[in-house]
Amino acid sequence: MVFRFTDYHRPVDTSQLLKGVLDLAVLAVLRDEDGYGYDILRRLRSAGLEEVGDASVYGTLRRLFQAGHLTTYVVPSEEGPHRKYYALNPSGRAQLTTSTKVWRGFASTMDTILSEGASA
Amino acid sequence: MNDISAPSGTRGGIDTYVAAVRAALADLPAGTRDELVRDLPDHLAEVAAEHTGPLDDRLGPPARYAAELRAAAGLPEPRGAVAAPAPVPLPTRLNHGLGRLIGYETFGRFAADLRPAWWVLRGSLAEVLLAALLIGAWPDAGRLMYLSGPVSVFRYLLAAMAVALPFTLAGVLVSVRLGRARLDAGQRTVVALVGLVLVGVAIYSVWPLAVAVLRRGAVPELLYWIFG
Numbered sequence: 001m002v003f004r005f006t007d008y009h010r011p012v013d014t015s016q017l018l019k020g021v022l023d024l025a026v027l028a029v030l031r032d033e034d035g036y037g038y039d040i041l042r043r044l045r046s047a048g049l050e051e052v053g054d055a056s057v058y059g060t061l062r063r064l065f066q067a068g069h070l071t072t073y074v075v076p077s078e079e080g081p082h083r084k085y086y087a088l089n090p091s092g093r094a095q096l097t098t099s100t101k102v103w104r105g106f107a108s109t110m111d112t113i114l115s116e117g118a119s120a
Numbered sequence: 121m122n123d124i125s126a127p128s129g130t131r132g133g134i135d136t137y138v139a140a141v142r143a144a145l146a147d148l149p150a151g152t153r154d155e156l157v158r159d160l161p162d163h164l165a166e167v168a169a170e171h172t173g174p175l176d177d178r179l180g181p182p183a184r185y186a187a188e189l190r191a192a193a194g195l196p197e198p199r200g201a202v203a204a205p206a207p208v209p210l211p212t213r214l215n216h217g218l219g220r221l222i223g224y225e226t227f228g229r230f231a232a233d234l235r236p237a238w239w240v241l242r243g244s245l246a247e248v249l250l251a252a253l254l255i256g257a258w259p260d261a262g263r264l265m266y267l268s269g270p271v272s273v274f275r276y277l278l279a280a281m282a283v284a285l286p287f288t289l290a291g292v293l294v295s296v297r298l299g300r301a302r303l304d305a306g307q308r309t310v311v312a313l314v315g316l317v318l319v320g321v322a323i324y325s326v327w328p329l330a331v332a333v334l335r336r337g338a339v340p341e342l343l344y345w346i347f348g
Contacts, residue, residue: 038162062193
C-alpha cells in the first residue's frame with residue numbers, strides 16, 4: 001500500500017510538478033474507462049503518481065466537471081455505497097487531445113533545455 | 121491487513137473528519153461547500169477500509185485536506201478570519217514531533233510498523249513460558265548465577281533458545297494470527313493484558329540474572345569473548 005502522506009523520506013518532491021498536469025492525468029485515466037473518485041485516485045497511484053494527494057484529485061474532478069469536461073452518473077448498488085462515476089464528454093475528449101499535444105511539446109522543449117544545459 | 125477496529129475509521133471518526141473539513145470551508149457558499157464535501161464520506165470509508173490507524177495519518181489534518189481540496193477545485197483561499205490555524209492538541213503535536221525525530225511523519229506510523237515485531241516477541245514469550253511450566257525447562261535464575269561467568273550463561277541461553285525453537289515458532293504463529301484478527305474492544309483488552317503479563321513475567325524471571333551479570337563486571341568479558 002502506498003502511504004503518500006507518510007513518505008517523509010522521499011528524496012524527490014514531484015508535487016510541484018504535478019500541480020500543473022493533474023488535469024491532464026485525470027482526463028487521461030478516464031479516456032478508456034469511466035471511474036469513481038477513489039478508483040481514479042488508485043489508477044493514478046498505480047500508474048506511478050504516488051505523490052498525488054486525495055484532496056487534489058477530488059478537487060480536480062470538481063473543477064473539470066465545472067468546466068464542462070466531465071459528466072457524472074450514479075451507479076446504485078445493493079451492498080455498499082452508491083458510487084458517482086465520472087466520464088469524459090466530447091468537450092473533455094477534445095481537452096484531452098489538446099492538452100496532450102501541449103504536454104508533449106513542453107516535455108520535448110524541456111528535454112532540449114536539459115540536454116543543452118548539461119553540455120554547456 | 122484490513123483491521124477495521126481502528127477507532128477513526130468508524131462512522132464517528134469519519135463524521136468528525138467531514139465536519140472538520142466543512143468547518144474549514146465555512147466561508148464558501150453553502151451549495152459549493154456541499155458539492156465539495158459530498159463525496160468525502162464515501163472517500164473516507166474507502167480509505168478506512170484500506171488502511172488501519174487514524175484518518176489523519178493517511179490524509180493529513182482536516183484543515184490541510186480542506187485547503188488542498190479548495191485549491192484543486194480552483195476556489196479562492198479564505199481571507200482574514202480563517203487565517204490562524206486552530207491550536208493543535210498536545211498528543212497530536214507529540215505524535216508528529218516524535219515521529220519526525222526518527223524520520224516518520226507520525227510516531228503512530230512507526231508504532232504500526234513495529235506491530236509485527238511485537239507479535240513475534242509476544243509469541244516467543246508465551247511459548248517459552250508454557251514450555252517452562254510444562255517441562256520445567258525454564259532456567260532457574262538463581263541457579264544460573266552460579267554458572268562460571270558470562271560465557272557459559274550466554275551459551276546456556278543460546279542452547280535453551282535452540283531447544284525452544286519449535287515451540288517458539290508455534291507461539292509466534294498463534295500470536296501473529298491474533299494480531300491480524302478482527303477483535304472487538306473487549307477481546308483486544310484481554311489480549312493486551314495477556315501480553316503485559318507475559319512481558320512482566322519475562323522481566324521478573326530475567327531480572328536477577330541481568331543484575332548478576334552486570335554486577336560481576338561481566339559485560340566487558342562477554343564482549344571480549346564475542347569479538348576477541
